[in-house]
Amino acid sequence: xxxxxxxxxxxxxxxxxxxxxxxxxxxxxxxxxxxxxxxxxxxxxxxxxxxxxxxxxxxxxxxxxxxxxxxxxxxxxxxxxxxxxxxxxxxxxxxxxxxxxxxxxxxxxxxxxxxxxxxxxxxxxxxxxxxxxxxxxxxxxxxxxxxxxxxxxxxxxxxxxxxxxxxxxxxxxxxxxxxxxxxxxxxxxxxxxxxxxxxxxxxxxxxxxxxxxxxxxxxxxxxxxxxxxxxxxxxxxxxxxxxxxxxxxxxxxxxxxxxxxxxxxxxxxx
Ligand code: URA
Numbered sequence: 001x002x003x004x005x006x007x008x009x010x011x012x013x014x015x016x017x018x019x020x021x022x023x024x025x026x027x028x029x030x031x032x033x034x035x036x037x038x039x040x041x042x043x044x045x046x047x048x049x050x051x052x053x054x055x056x057x058x059x060x061x062x063x064x065x066x067x068x069x070x071x072x073x074x075x076x077x078x079x080x081x082x083x084x085x086x087x088x089x090x091x092x093x094x095x096x097x098x099x100x101x102x103x104x105x106x107x108x109x110x111x112x113x114x115x116x117x118x119x120x121x122x123x124x125x126x127x128x129x130x131x132x133x134x135x136x137x138x139x140x141x142x143x144x145x146x147x148x149x150x151x152x153x154x155x156x157x158x159x160x161x162x163x164x165x166x167x168x169x170x171x172x173x174x175x176x177x178x179x180x181x182x183x184x185x186x187x188x189x190x191x192x193x194x195x196x197x198x199x200x201x202x203x204x205x206x207x208x209x210x211x212x213x214x215x216x217x218x219x220x221x222x223x224x225x226x227x228x229x230x231x232x233x234x235x236x237x238x239x240x241x242x243x244x245x246x247x248x249x250x251x252x253x254x255x256x257x258x259x260x261x262x263x264x265x266x267x268x269x270x
Contacts (some may be wrong), residue, residue, distance in 0.1 A: 014227065023221045025086075042070065047101055052204050055176060071183065071184065075186075075187070076160070077098070077100050078098065078101075078185070078186070078187040078188060079187040080102055081098060081187075081188075082094070082187040082188045082191035083187075083191065085191055085195070086116050087195065088185075088192065088196070089247035089261075090196060091188065091191055092112045094181045095168060098104060098188075100166075100184055101168035101169065101181055102181070103167065103170070103172075103177070106170075106171075106172045107128075107169035108133045108134060108170070108200040109136045110136070110169060111128035111132045111136055111138050111165060111168050111169065112136075112164070113138065113163060113164040114138050114139070114158055114162075114163045115158045115159070115162040115163045116159055116160060117195075117196055118160055118196075119160055119161045119196065119198060120198050121161045121162070121268060122162045122163070122201050123201075124163075124164050124166060124201065124202070124203055124208050124212060125139060125165045125243065126166055126167065126177070126204070127165050127166065127167035127169070127170060127171055128168070128169065128170040129141050129143075129170060129245075130160070130174065131140065131144070132144070133170035137165045138164060138165050139163055139244070140183070142248060143245040143247075144244070147244045150244065150257065150258075150261055151261075153261065154264065154265035155265065162198065164192055164207050165189070165208075166185060166186065166189050167181060167182060168188065168189075169180045169194065176207070177207075182211055186211060191230065193212075193232070194231050194233055197231060197233050197234075199232075199267075200239070200264060200267055201236060201238040202238070202240075202241060202264060203238060203239070203241070204241065204242075204243045205219060205240075205245075205246065206218050206219035206222075206240070206243075209222055209240030212229065213238060213240065214227060219243075222240045223239075223240050223241050223242055223260060224240075224241065224256065224260045225239065225240070226263075227239070227240055227244075228236070234236075237267060239260060239263065241256075241260040241261070242260075
C-alpha cells in the first residue's frame with residue numbers, strides 16, 4: 001500500500017472530494033501523516049463538576065433550555081435588520097452585511113433567491129448545497145433540476161415562481177443547519193416572504209415546513225396538507241411537500257409529490 005503522502009497534492013485533494021470532504025474547516029493545513037516525536041502531553045487535571053440542577057424543585061425550567069446569549073443577540077439583530085428592509089434588494093444587501101450567522105464565514109457566498117419577485121407561487125427549501133454555494137442561486141444542483149421538471153409539469157418555471165431557502169448560506173459539508181443557525185436566519189426569510197407576498201407558499205422538505213409553519217410533525221404526515229400562513233401582510237395557504245433531494249433517493253415517493261403539485265396548480269388557478 002502506498003502512503004497518502006506519496007501522492008501529489010492534486011490526487012490527495014481529489015481523494016478528499018471523492019470522500020465528500022468538500023469544505024474548508026481550518027485556516028492552516030494539517031499534515032496528519034507527519035511523524036512527531038513530541039511527547040504526549042499529560043492529561044489536564046479534571047475540573048470540578050458544576051453543581052447539578054435540582055429537577056425536583058420548581059424553577060425557571062426555561063433557563064436550562066435557553067440558547068447561548070450570542071444566539072439571542074444575533075436573532076434580535078436579524079429581526080431588526082429584516083424589519084428595516086423595505087424591498088427585496090434592501091433585504092439582500094442587509095443579509096450581505098449581516099455578521100450574526102457563522103455560516104457566512106464558511107460559505108462561498110450568499111444564496112438569496114431565484115425566480116420572479118412578483119410571482120404568486122413561492123417555494124422555500126432548507127439551505128443551499130455545494131452547487132448552489134458555487135453559483136449563488138438556490139436549487140441549481142441535481143435536486144434543483146428535478147424541481148424544475150416538477151414545476152414544468154404543472155406549467156411553471158423560474159419566470160413564474162420565486163425560490164428561496166430558510167438558511168441562505170451553505171452549511172459546511174452539507175450538514176443540517178443547527179437550530180440556532182435556523183433561528184438566526186428565520187427573520188430574513190419571513191421578511192422575504194412578506195415582501196414577495198405570494199398567494200401560495202410551498203415548503204420543500206420537513207425542516208422548511210417545521211420552521212416556517214411552526215409544526216412538529218414530520219413531512220410524511222404533513223405533506224399534501226394545507227396550512228394557514230400569516231405572511232405579515234395576510235393569511236395565505238401553505239403546503240409542505242417532499243424535498244426533491246429526498247425524491248432523488250426515494251423515487252417511489254414521487255407520486256405523492258406529483259399529487260401535491262397538482263393540488264398547488266389547482267389552488268393557483270382558483
Ligand atoms: N436543497 C435546498 O434545500 N436548497 C437548495 O437550494 C438546494 C438544495
